[in-house]
Amino acid sequence: MMVSPQIKKIIQAALSEDIGTGDITTQATVSPVRKGSARAIAKEDFVVAGLDIFEAAFHLLDPKIKVKKFIDDGCRVKKGTVIAEVSGRLAAILQAERVALNYFQRMSGIATLTAKYVEAVRGTRAKILDTRKTVPGLRLLDKMAVRLGGGTNHRTGLYDGVLIKDNHIEAAGGITDAVNAQRKKLPCALKIEVETKNMREVKEALACGVDIIMLDNMTNDAMKKAVDFVAGRALLEASGNVSLERVYEIAATGVDYISVGELTHSVRAADISLKVKGNRR
Numbered sequence: 001m002m003v004s005p006q007i008k009k010i011i012q013a014a015l016s017e018d019i020g021t022g023d024i025t026t027q028a029t030v031s032p033v034r035k036g037s038a039r040a041i042a043k044e045d046f047v048v049a050g051l052d053i054f055e056a057a058f059h060l061l062d063p064k065i066k067v068k069k070f071i072d073d074g075c076r077v078k079k080g081t082v083i084a085e086v087s088g089r090l091a092a093i094l095q096a097e098r099v100a101l102n103y104f105q106r107m108s109g110i111a112t113l114t115a116k117y118v119e120a121v122r123g124t125r126a127k128i129l130d131t132r133k134t135v136p137g138l139r140l141l142d143k144m145a146v147r148l149g150g151g152t153n154h155r156t157g158l159y160d161g162v163l164i165k166d167n168h169i170e171a172a173g174g175i176t177d178a179v180n181a182q183r184k185k186l187p188c189a190l191k192i193e194v195e196t197k198n199m200r201e202v203k204e205a206l207a208c209g210v211d212i213i214m215l216d217n218m219t220n221d222a223m224k225k226a227v228d229f230v231a232g233r234a235l236l237e238a239s240g241n242v243s244l245e246r247v248y249e250i251a252a253t254g255v256d257y258i259s260v261g262e263l264t265h266s267v268r269a270a271d272i273s274l275k276v277k278g279n280r281r
Contacts, residue, residue, distance in 0.1 A: 050107030057100035062092035108270035114149025
């Protein structure tokens with residue numbers, strides 16, 4: 001199990017939030033030494049994502065708990081599939097159950113939706129990107145799930161990628177002024193991306209020599225015109241008003257990337273249950 005210290009902190013915070021001063025139900029009903037097992041079962045079809053996070057939630061509460069995985073992250077499962085078995089002290093299993101499932105269900109939901117978008121644009125050049133529209137504190141996990149679903153991560157945060165958006169442009173006095181100001185303080189060799197909303201802005205951004213031009217909330221016809229005009233001199237990212245029903249049409253315009261906020265900002269969690277077997281006497 002490979003979980004970074006940063007992710008461990010995220011899980012520990014969730015466990016502390018949930019258990020607080022103590023699990024009053026489990027403390028009253030389950031002996032702290034009684035052992036048993038539980039199975040994680042798929043209650044619908046989905047793409048599995050977050051098994052290491054699921055496992056870590058139990059291990060951080062009780063390192064002696066064992067998690068046996070029957071499926072790998074990134075694999076598709078059918079309803080009724082047993083994904084993993086957790087064994088050890090039942091009290092610890094019950095206390096970590098909700099946190100483990102919350103992460104596992106959310107990540108699997110993100111991976112499943114991402115896979116649908118990736119499949120929808122198959123045969124085109126477009127790659128599906130995520131955004132920063134994530135649950136605060138869960139971005140690393142959300143973006144991990146996107147990768148497991150076959151998508152591509154955009155910048156992680158404000159610190160590792162340059163994206164000059166409309167508000168930056170307005171505050172700086174225009175695209176050219178914003179790009180020139182950015183170049184004076186460009187960290188490392190990062191690429192510069194600029195958001196545009198019409199052909200005039202596309203032309204200005206291209207004249208500035210930016211690396212990526214975002215086509216924000218443009219019609220398919222407008223994006224096709226932008227693709228033809230730019231002609232490979234910069235990468236093009238379509239953004240805004242993207243849906244599964246429309247994504248292939250967007251990809252068919254010839255853009256390089258399509259960013260989809262829906263992947264993480266309003267995803268439906270996958271349905272997974274954890275069923276305990278307590279070895280009744």
